Amino acid sequence: MVVTVDRIAQWKQTGKPVQPLAVLTAWDVISGQIVDQAGADIVLVGDSLAMVALGYDTTLPLSLEEMLICAKAVRRGVKKALLVVDLPFLSYQPSRVEAIHAAGRVLKETGAQAVKLEGGHGAVVERVQDLVQWGIPVMGHVGLTPQSVNQLGGFRQQGQSAAAADRILTEAQALEQAGAFAIVLEHIPAELAGTITKALKIPTIGIGAGIHCDGQVLVTADVLGLSVWQPPFAKVYAQLRQQAIAAAQQFCGEVRAGQFPN
Numbered sequence: 232m233v234v235t236v237d238r239i240a241q242w243k244q245t246g247k248p249v250q251p252l253a254v255l256t257a258w259d260v261i262s263g264q265i266v267d268q269a270g271a272d273i274v275l276v277g278d279s280l281a282m283v284a285l286g287y288d289t290t291l292p293l294s295l296e297e298m299l300i301c302a303k304a305v306r307r308g309v310k311k312a313l314l315v316v317d318l319p320f321l322s323y324q325p326s327r328v329e330a331i332h333a334a335g336r337v338l339k340e341t342g343a344q345a346v347k348l349e350g351g352h353g354a355v356v357e358r359v360q361d362l363v364q365w366g367i368p369v370m371g372h373v374g375l376t377p378q379s380v381n382q383l384g385g386f387r388q389q390g391q392s393a394a395a396a397d398r399i400l401t402e403a404q405a406l407e408q409a410g411a412f413a414i415v416l417e418h419i420p421a422e423l424a425g426t427i428t429k430a431l432k433i434p435t436i437g438i439g440a441g442i443h444c445d446g447q448v449l450v451t452a453d454v455l456g457l458s459v460w461q462p463p464f465a466k467v468y469a470q471l472r473q474q475a476i477a478a479a480q481q482f483c484g485e486v487r488a489g490q491f492p493n
């Protein structure tokens with residue numbers, strides 16, 4: 232069955248017990264095909280692709296144009312899952328008009344069904360309201376928001392003090408009120424994620440946020456063991472980087488030895 236925004240938004244309002252949502256990232260057609268065929272409910276073209284696929288040190292340098300190219304490629308590989316695309320840093324922050332243009336381009340040019348943007352303070356909540364009002368579904372993202380890495384002082388766990396935890400809960404509630412259909416909770420204590428999950432009607436999707444969320448997301452390059460480094464909360468399910476290097480080495484060796492083609 233094809234996954235829709237509406238189905239995700241209603242995920243935990245059916246009154247019946249529901250399975251947690253499985254969400255994976257993708258950055259090109261092959262990764263899109265892999266996670267879609269694996270049965271992910273949502274495929275996220277996360278701006279982590281800035282680091283995973285384009286080799287930047289953070290997500291900040293990623294442009295909207297680069298994101299559009301990657302998202303179009305992922306779209307060609309995803310047939311069933313809901314496709315959500317991150318709005319890159321500074322494509323939505325400067326003004327309401329820029330946010331609508333950036334999100335509109337993502338939907339029009341890539342065929343994605345929704346966008347994700349980071350943060351839960353006043354201006355972001357206003358952007359979410361605007362986009363939803365114009366028919367653009369939005370996924371929120373609070374806790375560790377990598378686009379604010381310089382302000383957060385690194386990729387550290389957020390929400391450790393009572394005041395910080397309260398702020399993240401308030402942000403999540405404001406995003407729900409603004410019309411977000413789901414929300415990512417990144418790198419916050421499991422207990423806080425549980426409190427937010429109970430307080431919201433829309434599903435929470437955790438990454439490094441413990442077991443109490445309504446779904447879980449990981450960066451696919453980490454899951455497959457393709458990335459050089461993985462965050463402490465990631466689980467590596469395969470060692471494809473090592474296998475790929477070994478396969479490529481075997482090819483080089485066989486060519487040099489005159490064994491391929493034979």
Ligand code: KIV
Pocket residue numbers: 256275276277278279280317372415417438448449450
């Ligand atoms: O950019 C990304 O891949 C993300 C996920 C880690 C949630 O935002």
